[in-house]
Amino acid sequence: MTPHNELRLLPWSGPDGKPCYLSTDNSTSYLSRLADDTEAIQLDLAADLVAHALEALSSEETQPEELRHLTADLTEALKDTLRVATSRGHRLAAPDVRAHKGNAGPRLPTGAFG
Numbered sequence: 001m002t003p004h005n006e007l008r009l010l011p012w013s014g015p016d017g018k019p020c021y022l023s024t025d026n027s028t029s030y031l032s033r034l035a036d037d038t039e040a041i042q043l044d045l046a047a048d049l050v051a052h053a054l055e056a057l058s059s060e061e062t063q064p065e066e067l068r069h070l071t072a073d074l075t076e077a078l079k080d081t082l083r084v085a086t087s088r089g090h091r092l093a094a095p096d097v098r099a100h101k102g103n104a105g106p107r108l109p110t111g112a113f114g
Contacts, residue, residue, distance in 0.1 A: 009087040011038045011080065039084045046077035 007021035010031075014020050022031050053070055056062045 006090055008032070008035065009083065009090060010035050011042055011083055011087065035087075039087070042077070042080040042084060046081050049073055049077050 007023050010020040010022055012020055022035065024032060026032060049070075053074060056066060056070055
């Protein structure tokens with residue numbers, strides 16, 4: 001993977017709620033590993049919360065107050081998950097467009113489209 005000169009969006013916000021970024025080419029630095037671990041925890045918590053939500057929604061005994069609380073928790077988990085996806089998406093290597101020059105991709109017959 002080629003090194004990027006972009007900043008890494010970290011999985012936490014600053015004290016004023018603004019995004020935090022890390023500038024490093026070292027993916028094994030302390031802060032990089034801390035960010036990786038935090039992302040993993042956030043994604044695991046989101047998965048657990050989705051499982052809990054599925055249980056709550058399938059139960060006729062779930063109270064409206066519990067659903068409101070669950071909605072708030074799901075919203076926070078979704079925000080964290082979107083931040084992780086954005087951060088990881090920015091760190092993907094950009095495709096080499098020169099390697100694809102003149103190659104428009106696969107060609108399908110007209111009949112393939114119905």
